[in-house]
Amino acid sequence: xxxxxxxxxxxxxxxxxxxxxxxxxxxxxxxxxxxxxxxxxxxxxxxxxxxxxxxxxxxxxxxxxxxxxxxxxxxxxxxxxxxxxxxxxxxxxxxxxxxxxxxxxxxxxxxxxxxxxxxxxxxxxxxxxxxxxxxxxxxxxxxxxxxxxxxxxxxxxxxxxxxxxxxxxxxxxxxxxxxxxxxxxxxxxxxxxxxxxxxxxxxxxxxxxxxxxxxxxxxxxxxxxxxxxxxxxxxxxxxxxxxxxxxxxxxxxxxxxxxxxxxxxxxxxxxxxxxxxxxxxxxxxxxxxxxxxxxxxxxxxxxxxxxxxxxxxxxxxxxxxxxxxxxxxxxxxxxxxxxxxxxxxxxxxxxxxxxxxxxxxxxxxx
Amino acid sequence: xxxxxxxxxxxxxxxxxxxxxxxxxxxxxxxxxxxxxxxxxxxxxxxxxxxxxxxxxxxxxxxxxxxxxxxxxxxxxxxxxxxxxxxxxxxxxxxxxxxxxxxxxxxxxxxxxxxxxxxxxxxxxxxxxxxxxxxxxxxxxxxxxxxxxxxxxxxxxxxxxxxxxxxxxxxxxxxxxxxx
Numbered sequence: 001x002x003x004x005x006x007x008x009x010x011x012x013x014x015x016x017x018x019x020x021x022x023x024x025x026x027x028x029x030x031x032x033x034x035x036x037x038x039x040x041x042x043x044x045x046x047x048x049x050x051x052x053x054x055x056x057x058x059x060x061x062x063x064x065x066x067x068x069x070x071x072x073x074x075x076x077x078x079x080x081x082x083x084x085x086x087x088x089x090x091x092x093x094x095x096x097x098x099x100x101x102x103x104x105x106x107x108x109x110x111x112x113x114x115x116x117x118x119x120x121x122x123x124x125x126x127x128x129x130x131x132x133x134x135x136x137x138x139x140x141x142x143x144x145x146x147x148x149x150x151x152x153x154x155x156x157x158x159x160x161x162x163x164x165x166x167x168x169x170x171x172x173x174x175x176x177x178x179x180x181x182x183x184x185x186x187x188x189x190x191x192x193x194x195x196x197x198x199x200x201x202x203x204x205x206x207x208x209x210x211x212x213x214x215x216x217x218x219x220x221x222x223x224x225x226x227x228x229x230x231x232x233x234x235x236x237x238x239x240x241x242x243x244x245x246x247x248x249x250x251x252x253x254x255x256x257x258x259x260x261x262x263x264x265x266x267x268x269x270x271x272x273x274x275x276x277x278x279x280x281x282x283x284x285x286x287x288x289x290x291x292x293x294x295x296x297x298x299x300x301x302x303x304x305x306x307x308x309x310x311x312x313x314x315x316x317x318x319x320x321x322x323x324x325x326x327x328x329x330x331x332x333x334x335x336x337x338x339x340x341x342x343x344x345x346x347x348x349x350x351x352x353x354x355x356x357x358x359x360x361x362x363x364x365x366x
Numbered sequence: 367x368x369x370x371x372x373x374x375x376x377x378x379x380x381x382x383x384x385x386x387x388x389x390x391x392x393x394x395x396x397x398x399x400x401x402x403x404x405x406x407x408x409x410x411x412x413x414x415x416x417x418x419x420x421x422x423x424x425x426x427x428x429x430x431x432x433x434x435x436x437x438x439x440x441x442x443x444x445x446x447x448x449x450x451x452x453x454x455x456x457x458x459x460x461x462x463x464x465x466x467x468x469x470x471x472x473x474x475x476x477x478x479x480x481x482x483x484x485x486x487x488x489x490x491x492x493x494x495x496x497x498x499x500x501x502x503x504x505x506x507x508x509x510x511x512x513x514x515x516x517x518x519x520x521x522x523x524x525x526x527x528x529x530x531x532x533x534x535x536x537x538x539x540x541x542x543x544x545x546x
Contacts, residue, residue: 006386006393006400032406116406176429177386177402179393278429285428352430 003182009147009174010035016151023049024074026063031115032171033105036077057082061089065098071213077103091130092224099158103167105174117350118171120325126166135252138166138304142280144178152186159191172278199229207251260307269296270318276300279323285355308337323353368422370431374448375440380493385417387515392421395511401429414443491531498535
């Protein structure tokens with residue numbers, strides 16, 4: 001039996017994590033993500049899981065990385081300033097191929113900015129924020145329902161690809177309450193254990209090595225230094241470094257289409273709006289009110305790796321419009337992939353684009 | 367039909383809880399759709415606090431209130447900040463023991479805080495009195511749904527007091543002090 005609830009987005013995120021089998025949360029509370037930690041603090045101990053309030057966000061990342069190596073499904077939740085602090089260990093998680101889920105309920109930045117107001121200003125930071133080349137996965141929910149479902153999926157993706165997976169929500173989706181139908185069950189894709197006879201960082205054909213869970217008898221050394229297939233530092237051999245970094249990127253970028261999650265609406269339209277997160281709701285309202293098929297809509301749930309093939313579904317597109325709660329971070333990515341004009345519709349300050357504002361922008365370019 | 371309800375008062379009156387209860391009543395017990403949002407600033411700790419609920423028979427797309435048609439106002443500052451511009455077509459339920467101003471729209475004057483204190487002995491349930499009056503005057507959710515949502519949301523041991531407060535609100539609305 002499915003169940004209906006009236007939940008806040010942050011509650012749905014925590015419940016989605018619990019349903020996915022998350023047993024470890026390490027975090028430091030910060031507005032507007034705090035309710036995720038609060039909910040996990042209440043619920044995890046009752047499920048024999050562990051909640052640790054760490055001294056700061058970089059330590060939170062360190063804690064979940066360590067817990068992940070014991071085989072646990074792990075998560076942390078934060079917002080802008082905490083996210084910045086996490087960056088060093090996010091790189092460590094990428095380099096050591098540690099499955100983990102990082103929730104960012106985005107607020108206005110830079111710095112401490114606007115603690116209680118929505119933004120999408122960390123979309124490039126989550127992709128490029130730590131030093132060096134690597135790839136990650138980022139999902140963007142636009143409803144309380146998706147806070148639950150995408151959080152649950154984030155754990156599967158993290159285990160499947162051995163990579164940090166980001167749930168890039170925003171204050172609007174995190175704090176609003178709305179109707180949610182709890183699914184009877186959610187898919188569970190397990191982490192692949194290291195096969196006997198394989199080295200701990202020896203990749204399979206999908207470029208992903210089996211996981212040498214601590215305490216299961218595997219001899220494994222885990223380091224952020226460039227390492228060989230045994231996991232031992234090997235920092236001056238250009239070939240080893242190049243192959244490792246290339247693999248870290250390719251294992252995600254080659255799986256772009258498998259990871260992609262998006263909807264294509266009115267593919268024949270000449271004007272096409274692309275949105276993710278809270279602005280999706282504005283676009284949905286405009287499409288509903290206009291009733292016609294003259295406005296196309298690419299609605300993204302996966303932002304990284306960017307599902308560029310989705311853009312090809314709009315054969316007649318003369319112009320793409322990108323409403324974002326930032327100064328055009330994903331518009332810049334879309335510009336790389338299309339030959340027609342890309343109109344960035346930035347909105348700063350914490351308010352969502354109103355349907356009237358979006359219609360005005362579309363009309364202005366008719 | 368989309369209705370946008372805006373609640374305002376001062377921090378501590380239970381303005382946000384009122385909105386959560388109304389949304390819960392609509393979603394869980396009237397099987398409608400609702401979205402509840404709120405202002406999260408420091409005003410929630412003393413100044414004018416504000417919370418909003420959108421209720422619709424259809425899924426709610428745009429989640430923010432743009433044209434509220436129902437107002438529940440529980441403080442003078444809340445009236446000035448969030449109620450004074452109510453259009454003439456709107457309906458306002460206001461706590462006449464705390465709000466001196468009156469709007470241009472249809473208005474129900476409910477002495478909620480005074481009644482909560484004097485008749486029920488606890489001014490903390492004034493917001494529940496207001497919810498009773500809101501539902502009696504607008505029928506935005508059913509009384510049964512409201513009562514169940516209140517009972518889900520209040521601390522154990524206070525159920526009887528809160529039910530009484532809701533009934534008081536319904537009674538005050540019926541006694542009528544409507545000003546068109």
